Amino acid sequence: MMEGMTTAPGQSPAVRQGLRHPLDPDPARSTKARAVFALGLIAALTGLFLGGVVPATVALQLSRQARREAYASGGFLTGGAWLRQGERLAWIGLGLATVTVVLAVVYGLVRLAEAPYSQDFAPNVN
Template structure:
């Protein structure tokens, strides 16, 4: 006669626990981050990137307060990374435009007559 250990099921969730739900704000941060990355080169990406970073602070607080019942931390991380990429692209576009403007301005120097020293 062999003795087998009784099969026990892992403890289930408490019936009053809410179902995990996706965070809509995290989705908004992701959408704004994508918009910032796509329009960052045209300098228009600064607006959605700023809104995404401000909204990300709220989403982090909501995710922490939900205790694991609110999903969306991956979308939040990707959205914040894309928002920062949009800011970097906008800054790079401003630097390139500034350098191009200076080079264009420098090409049109004063044109003196041939008799002037």
């Protein structure tokens, strides 16, 4: 039935999928991928308040583990889109935290530069 089917006009015939082995596990979404996405979202939302550094770091470490497990599973663990989005959000959270630290340092340096360097005595003191 699938022998003469094509996917679109002008293309080669569609390849027939082989039967799955009965002992192969069903594809399942990785729970670590959801956790990476949730931690990345928290990191992006709290990045300006420097609270996003910890969840972003945990998300990036967890994403490494999830990628290793997905590779080792041979395609039976899904959730790559959640993983990529979580990593992006974690990097955004780290970037926002970095911007906050840089702005705080610049503000502190400007305030320090405006401060008088010597002690200001009253006019009647020698």
